[in-house]
Amino acid sequence: METAKKTTITVSATVNAPAAKVWEIWTNPEHIKQWTFASDDWHAPLCR
Numbered sequence: 001m002e003t004a005k006k007t008t009i010t011v012s013a014t015v016n017a018p019a020a021k022v023w024e025i026w027t028n029p030e031h032i033k034q035w036t037f038a039s040d041d042w043h044a045p046l047c048r
Contacts, residue, residue, distance in 0.1 A: 015022050025031040029047035036044045 025035070032047045033044045036047070
């Protein structure tokens with residue numbers, strides 16, 4: 001389905017933690033498996 005007008009959505013968050021810790025949790029596959037889910041019944045058992 002195509003639309004005539006595109007909508008841009010911007011999401012932002014402020015994380016009150018040291019940058020190194022945030023980067024570790026954002027990029028380490030073991031941590032990604034813990035936070036990357038779309039709903040309560042979805043999970044990511046494998047991450048590389």
